[in-house]
Amino acid sequence: MLKITAVLAIIAGILMIGVSAYAIMFTYNNVIRENITTPADASIPSAPVRGPFTLKAQADIIRKHALKASDGKTYAQMPSKVPQLDENGDPVLDENGEAVMVSNSARTTWVTATTLITALNLGVLTYAFSALVFFLGLISVWTGVTFYVLSRRYKTA
DSSP: OHHHHHHHHHHHHHHHHHHHHHHHHHHHHHHHHTTOBOOTTSSSTTOBOOSHHHHHHHHHHHHHHHHHHTTTOOGGGSOSEEEOBOTTSOBOBOTTSOBOEEEOHHHHHHHHHHHHHHHHHHHHHHHHHHHHHHHHHHHHHHHHHHHHHHHHHHHHO
16 A cells, blocks of 8 residues: 555656746746736846746736825725826816816726736736746655655555
8 A cells, every 4th residue: 555655746746846937837838928027116236037026026017106196095096087188187078067087097007007017916926826836746746755655664564
């Protein structure tokens, strides 16, 4: 029984190590092809985005820029419609004297920023989860080897 468990643990560990290595390379290659470089004001400035730390730095700076563009308001805090303004910054009025309402472009910017932030954070999570699976694969292989050694000692005892 120990020998069967040992073999299964080693096989499972090798599979976990292989799948996690594939996931890391898959994420890395997909991030590279986007050719992203963090801006100068990011926590890791002017760096090519490749791994979890630069992915997080890019996500954080996009959020910072989106908040700046929306006067510190998130999507839920902004109205969906705002008054249309003329070249002097005054509201455009309709024939009834009421402000003409248009879609809030800051919300559109926020949606785009949220989409990008989510994609970048998923990359960070992929790296973290893959590292965990890789570590568990190593533990599984080690457990399998230990069980195998124990099975040989048990057999000879």
